[in-house]
Amino acid sequence: xxxxxxxxxxxxxxxxxxxxxxxxxxxxxxxxxxxxxxxxxxxxxxxxxxxxxxxxxxxxxxxxxxxxxxxxxxxxxxxxxxxxxxxxxxxxxxxxxxxxxxxxxxxxxxxxxxxxxxxxxxxxxxxxxxxxxxxxxxxxxxxxxxxxxxxxxxxxxxxxxxxxxxxxxxxxxxxxxxxxxxxxxxxxxxxxxxxxxxxxxxxxxxxxxxxxxxxxxxxxxxxxxxxxxxxxxxxxxxxxxxxxxxxxxxxxxxxxxxxxxxxxxxxxxxx
Numbered sequence: 126x127x128x129x130x131x132x133x134x135x136x137x138x139x140x141x142x143x144x145x146x147x148x149x150x151x152x153x154x155x156x157x158x159x160x161x162x163x164x165x166x167x168x169x170x171x172x173x174x175x176x177x178x179x180x181x182x183x184x185x186x187x188x189x190x191x192x193x194x195x196x197x198x199x200x201x202x203x204x205x206x207x208x209x210x211x212x213x214x215x216x217x218x219x220x221x222x223x224x225x226x227x228x229x230x231x232x233x234x235x236x237x238x239x240x241x242x243x244x245x246x247x248x249x250x251x252x253x254x255x256x257x258x259x260x261x262x263x264x265x266x267x268x269x270x271x272x273x274x275x276x277x278x279x280x281x282x283x284x285x286x287x288x289x290x291x292x293x294x295x296x297x298x299x300x301x302x303x304x305x306x307x308x309x310x311x312x313x314x315x316x317x318x319x320x321x322x323x324x325x326x327x328x329x330x331x332x333x334x335x336x337x338x339x340x341x342x343x344x345x346x347x348x349x350x351x352x353x354x355x356x357x358x359x360x361x362x363x364x365x366x367x368x369x370x371x372x373x374x375x376x377x378x379x380x381x382x383x384x385x386x387x388x389x390x391x392x393x394x395x396x
Contacts, residue, residue: 232265262286
């Protein structure tokens with residue numbers, strides 16, 4: 126009889142990507158996330174990385190910044206192949222009338238507007254997300270600029286269910302390294318809502334928000350303060366709903382992973 130061996134008999138290593146810290150903050154406040162420190166402290170870190178143990182899962186969070194180019198560079202900065210599962214998450218705009226702010230959506234496909242990048246989410250990860258309460262959507266559209274108006278979102282409605290700016294590139298990077306990945310987003314704004322500002326004016330080269338740019342935009346358009354505060358509350362509430370979902374989803378993935386590991390042990394033991 127052979128000794129039971131399974132390469133899956135280990136803690137699940139999970140990679141979760143958010144664009145910006147505001148999306149991550151509600152989840153990070155619930156778990157002991159700490160900044161990842163490189164062995165060489167002099168090495169410049171372009172993208173923020175956080176790590177925590179959540180139950181039996183080793184979770185790594187990568188903040189990619191906003192946009193496909195930033196997402197692509199961020200994924201190249203870490204060893205994606207060392208992870209068992211990748212979750213591309215954060216907030217998104219709705220392109221369907223039935224989706225409301227706070228809804229959590231899992232997309233079966235993610236694609237760029239020109240369809241040059243088109244990647245499917247892992248079907249088992251999608252099914253697990255649906256079982257944990259996510260809405261199932263056919264596709265997420267990854268665009269190069271923020272869809273700021275209801276008119277823009279209406280035009281995109283024939284292309285997909287939600288719109289964001291990173292997921293197709295993240296899933297493509299995971300697919301290249303043969304890592305199962307899934308697209309999960311919480312809705313920050315409904316299809317008939319205009320955003321209160323052109324957020325592309327207040328982002329730095331890494332797609333992160335510039336406080337000075339925000340203050341300047343508000344100073345030039347003070348009537349937008351009310352809608353901006355409403356959108357901020359709405360987005361924070363959506364990020365909390367996303368954190369609630371992840372706290373159900375991550376343990377469910379860990380259970381699924383342990384079952385796969387047990388099956389592999391049985392198969393090896395029987396040979």
